[in-house]
Amino acid sequence: MALVGPLSRALSERLSRCRLLVVGAGGIGCELLKNLVLAGFRDIEVMDLDTIDVSNLNRQFLFQKKHVGKSKAQVAKESALKFCPEARIAAHHDSIMNPGYNVEFFRQFTLVMNALDNRAARNHVNRMCLAADIPLIESGTAGYLGQVTVIKKGVTECYECQPKPSQKTFPGCTIRNTPSEPIHCIVWAKYLFNQLFGEEDADQEVSPDTADPEAAWELSDAAARAGASNEDGGIKRISTKDWARSTGYDPVKIFNKLFRDDIKYLLTMDQLWRKRKAPVPLDWVDVEKFASNLRMHIFSMNMKSKFDVKSMAGNIIPAIATTNAVIAGLIVLEGLKILSGNLEQCRTIFLNKQPNPRKKLLVPCTLDPPNPSCYVCSIKPEVTVKLNTQKVSIQVLQDRVKQCVL
Structure with missing residues (x-):
């Protein structure tokens, strides 16, 4: 089984030699890990903080009922090795946001692939990859919709270049x-x-x-x-x-x-x-x-x-197995472009719920350049804060600044 046509010998060798970090072993992560070993990647580290729940089994196909309660990362590793026993896969049952996973940790890798489901972790990986100058492939799904994009320091927008909609609150x-x-x-x-x-x-x-x-x-x-x-x-x-x-x-x-x-x-x-x-x-x-x-x-x-x-519910996004599979395949294809030295061919790709007027489900878009006003990836990052010093307390200032940064 192959995801694409035969790879050149040079590219196949790059795949076997490159060190890959996969962050997340859930819906997208399971599909991605399986695709990676089938495509020829041989040196992979996978990280996930969660354990397997019964509700995961309808779409996270590296897991079975007997695995409920066990580490997602560890079981995903064991299941993926059945596809390719000679692959080297290290599993971390841990949070990527822990201090030990610093810039030096990220510099070990040729490429990082995100399969996350929360913004805080995405922000963290984005900043670590920028600091380490490592390409990052960001992805996400929501029901039948999905998206894949490539982030490279100084070349493309980072994950935080554009403001994300804030979660609505109620009295x-x-x-x-x-x-x-x-x-x-x-x-x-x-x-x-x-x-x-x-x-x-x-x-x-x-x-x-x-x-x-x-x-x-x-x-x-x-x-x-x-x-x-x-x-x-x-x-x-x-x-x-x-x-x-x-x-x-x-x-x-x-x-x-x-x-x-x-x-x-x-x-x-x-x-x-x-x-x-x-x-x-x-x-x-x-x-x-x-x-x-x-x-x-x-x-x-x-x-x-x-x-x-x-x-x-906001934090609980309905997951569709086929959406995860499509997005995981697209992540690998973008990774192949990067390892081939063809970063200019990389795209942001949107998966639609139904075909657009041109009868396409997948819509590729040219990667946008960095936002010069981005406080994360611009050359001289800065944030302007305006406040009334007669009314605003230190605590409010701290909370507002923290909200902007996170």
């Missing part, structure tokens, strides 16, 4: 008290997951927000409010994590708190529902009717499919 009172769009319910669910299973963040509480400026109490009977919040389980206005822990993470109690008792508590905030449709509490016996979309149902919204929910 906490909207998330906790008055969701009006499906995305509000999806963000609430992400917060809930962190409260129950992840690192607790006080800004991500999911219980009703009593400090909501709209929620001026009209009930004069404080006991009635207390009853609404405490019936059937003695629920108090404490953090969700503390409360769930106190119940031993009892699923029925947690369900009743989140989807019945908290909703009843919200209903006592009379002012919130004067111009809105009031939410409808759910009981545990009703859960089989929805299996998902519970909060959307409570607040009378059109419910979404699992695919749509993943698309809207």
Whole structure:
């Protein structure tokens, strides 16, 4: 099986000699690693921080059910070696952002290929490759869409030359008290997951927000409010994590708190529902009717499919096996151009969801030159910060600068 036609002897020798770093062994990474050993690459290091989950198995074909819980990088290495036992593959179950993977580490490699799914790691690899003056092939997929581009210091745009859209945020009172769009319910669910299973963040509480400026109490009977919040389980206005822990993470109690008792508590905030449709509490016996979309149902919204929910969740992008396969193949083709000394032939390639007017799914575009205003790759990088010294605190300044840099 070959990805392209026969390679010249000189190029084949370059492939076998070059040292390659693959960052990420997930959807794109699995396809990429398999393609690389089949194409003739023989000296590869692969890095991934994650372990294998059951949900990975429908598209990350180097993994099997027996591998669940194991290191993605290590299992990907073992599986790829079955295609080419003579290849030399080193696996790192680690984060590429750890201090040990510095500029000197990157200088070991002839070429770096990204198969990442988060911006912070992409930014880091971009900067390390620029500092080490090593070509980087950047890639990404989102559902049926995909993109591959080549980054070379002083020749092309870097990953950070153009601003990326920032993730939209929503007021906490909207998330906790008055969701009006499906995305509000999806963000609430992400917060809930962190409260129950992840690192607790006080800004991500999911219980009703009593400090909501709209929620001026009209009930004069404080006991009635207390009853609404405490019936059937003695629920108090404490953090969700503390409360769930106190119940031993009892699923029925947690369900009743989140989807019945908290909703009843919200209903006592009379002012919130004067111009809105009031939410409808759910009981545990009703859960089989929805299996998902519970909060959307409570607040009378059109419910979404699992695919749509993943698309809207921001950090959870629906992955399509065929998209990953196409993008991984394109990464290898761009790598062959670089190793052939034909950097000028490299392209940014977009994979469309459906053919464009010219009946093409793949759209190649000439690589853009560096942005002279880029604070990462320009010759004299600088950032101008304007602020009112009478009003801005040091903490705010620090946070704003950090936000710009990251």
